[in-house]
Amino acid sequence: MAEVRENKLRPGYVLVGDEIFLYDRCRRAVLDTLVPADMRDFCLSEMDLAESSIFEALDRARTSSLMAPFQVFFIRGLKSLYTRGAKKEEFAAIEEYFRSPNPQSLVLFVADHIRIPSDPRRMEMDDKNRYERIRETLGEWCGLVELARVDETDALRWITAESERAGVRFDADAARELADALGADMMLIASEWNKLTLFAGEKRHVTLGDVETMVLAAKQRSLYELTDAISARDTPRALALLHGLLNASDGGEDSAIGHLYMLARTFRQMLVILEKNVRDSRAIWQALWQGFRMPPFAADDLIRQARRYKSSRDVTRALRLIARADLELRSQPPDKRLVLERLVFDLTKEPKGTQTDGSFQYAMEL
CATH class of the missing domain: 3.40.50.300 (P-loop containing nucleotide triphosphate hydrolases)
Structure with a gap:
């Protein structure tokens, strides 16, 4: 003031x-x-x-x-x-x-x-x-x-200003990933920024890899458990994990689009793993480019999950289903939880056939 x-x-x-x-x-x-x-x-x-x-x-x-x-x-x-x-x-x-x-x-x-x-x-x-x-x-x-909610631009400006004040070099792509991963929630961003600057220690430099390791790991660990249940076609466990994600989110059902984005990102990673025939975690870092990598703890799990699918066609089917759910969520349905539950049912079913429609392009953009 x-x-x-x-x-x-x-x-x-x-x-x-x-x-x-x-x-x-x-x-x-x-x-x-x-x-x-x-x-x-x-x-x-x-x-x-x-x-x-x-x-x-x-x-x-x-x-x-x-x-x-x-x-x-x-x-x-x-x-x-x-x-x-x-x-x-x-x-x-x-x-x-x-x-x-x-x-x-x-x-x-x-x-x-x-x-x-x-x-x-x-x-x-x-x-x-x-x-x-x-x-x-x-x-x-x-x-x-x-006291309005801030947007991503304001969050990035705060990260940059605080880093300069603390004498820490915070890479631009790391700042963008931090703001995006936490939905411009400034209380969370400030807390994670403190952790990252402590983690940087004497090097006084925060990179995108630091953000992926320190911040996204906690958020994504339960997400990878969900994709594990989906790829294993275990519907009851997948639904239980979905409900756990929604109940643990500050936004509750309002966080549905954020969870869907992370789910789409994970299936896109699986698609690359299958198409490039990645078989171990050493090769995954060459297959996935910087900014599109998972935390180190998830590498082996994601390779194992991806290889449960018979072909990349099954993964593109999953991306189409996610894209349709995303469009439905953005049209303000009466019950967002129901949309996600139906998506989990569809993802855990054995595919009967493959249909081609325009939603695949949108799915790959998620």
């Missing part, structure tokens, strides 16, 4: 959005600038409107502290102000406070019940309506800080 660092504060702000990474950065900027570490017990207050009233919160903000020259209030649970009635008295009290605010207090409302995507035009209608209500009420007195 530039206004905090430049000491051009308004008496109140609303932090709108559920992006935890950006919220933590805003919070850290406020605390580092306004709340000395040895004074936090006296000048920092955390309140939740689900447990306390807005009247109590404003009364505490209005009352100067005898122990600290400045106070900061983080007020969560803002959603309760906009439910169950008009809350005329509550908004009247807010207006009264901000007409004559305490210059020794900063009030920060946290509206984390609203989700702002990286492209605001794609915001859900309910979230748009909630945001507009905040803008029309608190926005008259408080600054609005949008």
Whole structure:
């Protein structure tokens, strides 16, 4: 928050959005600038409107502290102000406070019940309506800080900037792979970036191979278990592993397209293995180009899985099925889980014949 660092504060702000990474950065900027570490017990207050009233919160903000020259209030649970009635008295009290605010207090409302995507035009209608209500009420007195989800470009910019600040050379293709693999989830990216810089050690250099080894391995291990069950035509085990993947994902069913992308990538790797007749892990690194390789732990497993298929024709059939499922997912079906379950059933069935259609080109692009 530039206004905090430049000491051009308004008496109140609303932090709108559920992006935890950006919220933590805003919070850290406020605390580092306004709340000395040895004074936090006296000048920092955390309140939740689900447990306390807005009247109590404003009364505490209005009352100067005898122990600290400045106070900061983080007020969560803002959603309760906009439910169950008009809350005329509550908004009247807010207006009264901000007409004559305490210059020794900063009030920060946290509206984390609203989700702002990286492209605001794609915001859900309910979230748009909630945001507009905040803008029309608190926005008259408080600054609005949008904590929107970041896109891949912003994630890449952050990785580059943090690496330069830490004196680490982070290869461009490694940064792209990190952002892409974690879906521009900044909390995950920041955590994995820390691990990678520690892994780099004295060489102070992170490569694409480092990302494939350290980051993708954990994400892909259960995926390779799924493809193992599929290639073995073990439908019950494949369905159980699919449900485990979906339940373990932060996005739940919303992560379906990401899982489908990784599944398509793995079957494309199998296709190359079959077409180039790869029989051991030493040859696989010549067959698969950089950026299209699996983690080292999966090399032998993937060769074994690929060789379960009678020919590359069976693998291209699987890619067509994945492409059709991808098109269905992108058309917003009522149940994404059902689409993936049907895909697993189709992939584990013995093929009756091979059909050729235009979906193969799309499958190879996945």
